[in-house]
Amino acid sequence: xxxxxNVAVVGATGAVGSKxxxxxxxxxxxxxxxxxxxxxxxxxxxxxxxxxxxxxxEATPESFEGIDIALFSAGGSVSAALAPxxxxxGAVVIDNTSHFRMDPEVPLVVPEVNRHVxxxxxxxxxxNPNCSTIQMVAALQPIREKFGLTKVVVxxxxxxxxxxxxxxxxxxxxxxxxxxxxxVEASILPAKSDKKHYPIxxxxxxxxxxxxxxxxxxxxxxxxxxxxxIMGLPGLHVAATCVRVPVVSGHSESVYIELEKEATIExxxxxxxxxxxxVLQDDIRAxxxxxxxxxxxxDPIFVGRIRRDLDNPKGFHMWIVADNLLKGAALNSIQIAExxxxxxxx
Amino acid sequence: xxxxxNVAVVGATGAVGSKxxxxxxxxxxxxxxxxxxxxxxxxxxxxxxxxxxxxxxEATPESFEGIDIALFSAGGSVSAALAPxxxxxGAVVIDNTSHFRMDPEVPLVVPEVNRHVxxxxxxxxxxNPNCSTIQMVAALQPIREKFGLTKVVVxxxxxxxxxxxxxxxxxxxxxxxxxxxxxVEASILPAKSDKKHYPIxxxxxxxxxxxxxxxxxxxxxxxxxxxxxIMGLPGLHVAATCVRVPVVSGHSESVYIELEKEATIExxxxxxxxxxxxVLQDDIRAxxxxxxxxxxxxDPIFVGRIRRDLDNPKGFHMWIVADNLLKGAALNSIQIAExxxxxxxx
Numbered sequence: 001x002x003x004x005x006n007v008a009v010v011g012a013t014g015a016v017g018s019k020x021x022x023x024x025x026x027x028x029x030x031x032x033x034x035x036x037x038x039x040x041x042x043x044x045x046x047x048x049x050x051x052x053x054x055x056x057x058e059a060t061p062e063s064f065e066g067i068d069i070a071l072f073s074a075g076g077s078v079s080a081a082l083a084p085x086x087x088x089x090g091a092v093v094i095d096n097t098s099h100f101r102m103d104p105e106v107p108l109v110v111p112e113v114n115r116h117v118x119x120x121x122x123x124x125x126x127x128n129p130n131c132s133t134i135q136m137v138a139a140l141q142p143i144r145e146k147f148g149l150t151k152v153v154v155x156x157x158x159x160x161x162x163x164x165x166x167x168x169x170x171x172x173x174x175x176x177x178x179x180x181x182x183x184v185e186a187s188i189l190p191a192k193s194d195k196k197h198y199p200i201x202x203x204x205x206x207x208x209x210x211x212x213x214x215x216x217x218x219x220x221x222x223x224x225x226x227x228x229x230i231m232g233l234p235g236l237h238v239a240a241t242c243v244r245v246p247v248v249s250g251h252s253e254s255v256y257i258e259l260e261k262e263a264t265i266e267x268x269x270x271x272x273x274x275x276x277x278x279v280l281q282d283d284i285r286a287x288x289x290x291x292x293x294x295x296x297x298x299d300p301i302f303v304g305r306i307r308r309d310l311d312n313p314k315g316f317h318m319w320i321v322a323d324n325l326l327k328g329a330a331l332n333s334i335q336i337a338e339x340x341x342x343x344x345x346x
Numbered sequence: 347x348x349x350x351x352n353v354a355v356v357g358a359t360g361a362v363g364s365k366x367x368x369x370x371x372x373x374x375x376x377x378x379x380x381x382x383x384x385x386x387x388x389x390x391x392x393x394x395x396x397x398x399x400x401x402x403x404e405a406t407p408e409s410f411e412g413i414d415i416a417l418f419s420a421g422g423s424v425s426a427a428l429a430p431x432x433x434x435x436g437a438v439v440i441d442n443t444s445h446f447r448m449d450p451e452v453p454l455v456v457p458e459v460n461r462h463v464x465x466x467x468x469x470x471x472x473x474n475p476n477c478s479t480i481q482m483v484a485a486l487q488p489i490r491e492k493f494g495l496t497k498v499v500v501x502x503x504x505x506x507x508x509x510x511x512x513x514x515x516x517x518x519x520x521x522x523x524x525x526x527x528x529x530v531e532a533s534i535l536p537a538k539s540d541k542k543h544y545p546i547x548x549x550x551x552x553x554x555x556x557x558x559x560x561x562x563x564x565x566x567x568x569x570x571x572x573x574x575x576i577m578g579l580p581g582l583h584v585a586a587t588c589v590r591v592p593v594v595s596g597h598s599e600s601v602y603i604e605l606e607k608e609a610t611i612e613x614x615x616x617x618x619x620x621x622x623x624x625v626l627q628d629d630i631r632a633x634x635x636x637x638x639x640x641x642x643x644x645d646p647i648f649v650g651r652i653r654r655d656l657d658n659p660k661g662f663h664m665w666i667v668a669d670n671l672l673k674g675a676a677l678n679s680i681q682i683a684e685x686x687x688x689x690x691x692x
Contacts, residue, residue, distance in 0.1 A: 151657075155501035155600035157550045157589065175521055196633040203639040204503045204591055204598050206651050206665045211630040215611070215653040224656065237657035241600040241665065243503065245550055246592050252550050254501035254587040256602075265561070284557040287542040293549040305552050307561040310570065311497075311583035319552045319587065 004032035005337075005346070008067045008091070010059055010082065011074025012036040012047060015165045016096055019330035020071055025050045027334060030341070037063050038074065061085035068346065069337050072096060073329065087124025092346060094126050094333045098218075101127040101226060108229050110134050110332060111339040112277045113141045118340050126336055129230060130222040131328025132156050132242065132251050135301045137230050138327070139320045140257065142275035143268055144231065148260025150314075151237040154223065157245045157252035158208055159292060160200055162324050163189060167200075171246055174201035189244060200246050208242040217242055250292025251324040259314045268306055268316060277327070282306050290321035301327055350378035351683075351692070354413045354437070356405055356428065357420025358382040358393060361511045362442055365676035366417055371396050373680060376687070383409050384420065407431035414692065415683050418442060419675070433470030438692060440472050440679045444564075447473040447572060454575050456480050456678060457685040458623045459487045464686050472682055475576060476568040477674025478502050478588065478597050481647045483576050484673070485666045486603065488621035489614055490577065494606025496660075497583040500569065503591045503598040504554055505638060506546060508670050509535060513546075514594055520547035521592075535590060546592050554588040563588055596638025597670040605660045614652055614662060623673070628652050636667035647673055 007024070011017040024031065036047050037059035045056045057063060059078065064070055064086035072079045072086075073096035083093045083100065100106040105122040108129050109115065118126065129137075136154060143149065160167040170188045177184045178201050186197040190207040198205055208219035216224070223240035227233075237258075245252075272280045281290045282304035290302030301322040309315030322328055340346040353370070357363040370377065382393050383405035391402045403409060405424065410416055410432035418425045418432075419442035429439045429446065446452040446469075453463040454473045464472065475483075482500060489495065506513040516534045523530045524547050532543040536553040544551055554565035562570070569586035573579075591598075618626045627636045628650035636648030647668040655661030668674055686692040 153499055153602050155587075157503070157591070172525070175525060179518070179521060179525075190633070194633060198637060199639060202592065202594050203637055204593060205637060206598070206600075206635050207633065211633075214656075215630060215651075216656075237655075239602065239655055239657070239661070239663060241501075241651065241663055243598075243600065245503070246548065247550060248548050252552070252589075254552075254589065254600075256499050256585065284561060287536070287540060287553065287557075289552050291544060291549055291551060293545060305561075305587065309583075309585055310560075310562075311585070315585070317585060317587055 003341070004030040005068040006032050006066055007034045008037055008064060008070045008086070009034065010037045010070060010072045010078065012056070013038060013042060014073055015161055016073040016325055016329040019325045020073065020333060021049055023326070023330055023334055029334060029337070035063070064089045064091050067091040069094065071333055083125050084123070091124070092121065092126065092340065093124060094128060094336050096128045096329055096333055098130065098222060100125050101129060101222070102229065108226060109336050110138050110230055111335045112138045112275070113230050114232065115339045115343065118336070118343065118345055128329065128333045128336065129226045130219070131162055131324040132158060132219070132253065133223050133226040133230065134328050134332050135251060135320050135322035136223070136253055136255060137227055138277055138301050139272070139303050139318070141231065142271040142278065143257070143259070146267070146271050147263045149231070149233065149236060149257060150260055151258035152227065153239045153256040155254045156240065156242045157247070158242060159247040159249045159251055159324055160189065160244065161249040162251065163192070168248055171200055171248065174199050178202060200244060202246065205244040206241065208244055247292045248296065249323055249325055250295040250321055251328060252290070252292055253320045255318050255320055256309070257316050258312065259316070262313050265306060265308050272303055277301055278303055280304070290319060292321055295321045295323050298323055299326060299331055349687070350376040351414040352378050352412055353380045354383055354410060354416045354432070355380065356383045356416060356418045356424065358402070359384060359388060360419055361507055362419040362671055362675040365671045366419065366679060367395055369672070369676055369680055375680060375683070381409070410435045410437050413437040415440065417679055429471050430469070437470070438467065438472065438686065439470060440474060440682050442474045442675055442679055444476065444568060446471050447475060447568070448575065454572060455682050456484050456576055457681045458484045458621070459576050460578065461685045461689065464682070464689065464691055474675065474679045474682065475572045476565070477508055477670040478504060478565070478599065479569050479572040479576065480674050480678050481597060481666050481668035482569070482599055482601060483573055484623055484647050485618070485649050485664070487577065488617040488624065489603070489605070492613070492617050493609045495579065495582060495603060496606055497604035498573065499585045499602040501600045502586065502588045503593070504588060505593040505595045505597055505670055506535065506590065507595040508554070508597065509538070517546055517592055517594065520545050524548060546590060548592065551590040552587065554590055593638045594642065595669055595671055596641040596667055597674060598636070598638055599666045601664050601666055603662050604658065605662070608659050611652060611654050618649055623647055624649055626650070636665060638667055641667045641669050643672070644669055645672060645677055
């Protein structure tokens with residue numbers, strides 16, 4: 001890895017963008033040059049990166065001249081407008097928004113699951129999947145490889161940081177209001193652009209993103225559709241119920257799966273133990289299982305509470321936790337770029 | 347209902363006991379006399395009930411002489427020792443602990459589901475089911491009556507009040523510690539008598555009660571076994587993953603069910619609309635769905651987020667919320683007594 005790259009980060013000041021910057025440094029990503037792009041509103045502001053001060057530039061089509069890798073996390077409309085412009089100028093775009101994810105010409109990638117699809121990037125754009133989906137498919141892939149997979153039913157326990165920095169602030173403010181006996185005010189969750197807002201402190205909200213016409217939310221449909229696409233299993237049965245909980249960072253998931261072949265609990269343990277990016281945290285005698293406060297800031301996906309279904313010998317239950325801003329977003333985006341470098345695709 | 351009853355409340359100072367007292371008054375329960383029993387430690391202390399001051403008495407076998415209805419919620423060992431003594435003296439015991447629940451000679455009752463079993467009480471003891479189980483079976487019963495039920499997979503989002511008053515205090519203290527940047531200390535959750543304790547503020551803990559040998563917790567096995575017993579469906583497939591969340595009161599459940607017969611979403615709505623004790627709260631256009639902060643202090647079970655499974659025409663997903671101290675405990679116990687009075691069994 002002697003080659004170094006010209007990198008652009010679009011949306012560096014957001015919850016995910018700032019984690020991208022942190023992990024580009026932490027992982028010693030081979031950077032030749034880096035620039036930080038944002039809307040006209042943020043342009044001109046200073047931004048610190050690896051001990052140096054940069055100036056945020058306004059993102060325009062021309063900003064991407066000479067860029068090798070463009071990391072987008074500034075919202076769907078920015079990606080829609082500028083990702084094709086970046087790609088047109090020769091950059092490989094890794095887009096963290098949902099805008100291109102279901103485009104059949106855009107690979108949707110979790111390196112542990114489907115890095116092989118990175119060989120063909122028709123539009124020059126790669127999509128980083130939804131946070132809840134990434135941790136689930138990465139944990140299910142090693143099991144699926146050995147025993148096949150026919151059905152997935154997931155209920156999520158998602159952290160507020162998935163809704164951005166403002167949602168983290170809202171949880172903090174509401175907690176203080178609640179403790180002081182004041183009225184709790186809500187203006188962000190469950191979805192900033194939706195009509196009603198509900199408190200998240202001391203509450204759980206069974207709505208993430210807005211509703212689609214079929215009664216599922218967009219978040220639930222993302223988990224359903226993206227899982228099938230990433231795993232390359234269009235016929236897989238997937239159902240999701242997505243719920244916001246008063247946790248700062250770290251999404252948790254209660255997952256029920258049905259396999260093609262029978263497996264023992266030891267088989268499942270063995271396949272997860274050797275899996276890349278996975279930490280098996282399952283020792284009930286020692287009360288060891290994944291929890292979001294301990295996953296925050298950590299790279300791996302933690303899996304535990306693995307149990308065979310009591311009625312279906314091909315059924316298993318498990319509990320999957322990961323930092324939604326890291327493996328669920330920033331880290332996975334960087335790992336996509338690293339996989340391309342390793343595989344001589346960049 | 348002109349007959350009035352001599353009532354004993356065992357464990358009146360606990361989280362459930364105090365709600366029992368509140369709702370005996372609120373529901374105008376036909377009380378001739380009432381006494382409050384506890385361990386020797388609490389005996390002699392004053393206790394307020396309906397504007398009068400009573401003195402807590404030490405619970406002994408003789409305390410139950412002349413008692414018609416004994417409401418127990420002072421822990422399994424107290425019930426084990428004293429419920430048979432109360433029954434021997436002619437009281438009908440309604441026990442809120444898990445001690446007698448799976449005894450084949452003890453009816454386990456949610457009045458909306460199986461009040462008919464109250465006709466035969468071989469030991470003079472009736473068990474009040476686990477809080478998470480009550481709200482689930484009451485919501486599933488009207489659907490099961492019309493379309494049959496073959497499978498239930500539930501993931502819970504359980505409030506800390508299910509672990510008693512000390513757990514509510516712990517959540518409050520931890521929240522303050524967290525906001526002040528102090529170390530967060532844990533000594534109650536996930537299970538006071540277990541070895542390790544974890545913070546619940548800003549966290550979710552996938553352990554409620556201790557673990558059994560099969561990898562499931564006692565709470566999960568309660569949901570599995572009690573659901574089959576209450577619904578009278580020993581062959582029903584039931585699986586549960588029970589998780590504690592930082593909510594004060596109100597258990598939420600993400601439930602996936604499979605029916606015997608196909609049903610439409612309108613069929614499911616119709617059966618829940620007319621069901622006793624259920625409030626259908628399902629209007630996604632108005633962002634109406636159940637949430638624990640709005641269920642706290644309310645009698646009904648709230649059901650929403652009802653969706654047909656996208657792959658299985660006999661599969662449905664729903665979200666069930668109820669106040670775990672009320673319908674999940676104190677209220678259901680009182681409703682059992684009311685059902686017996688109505689059915690001329692007491």
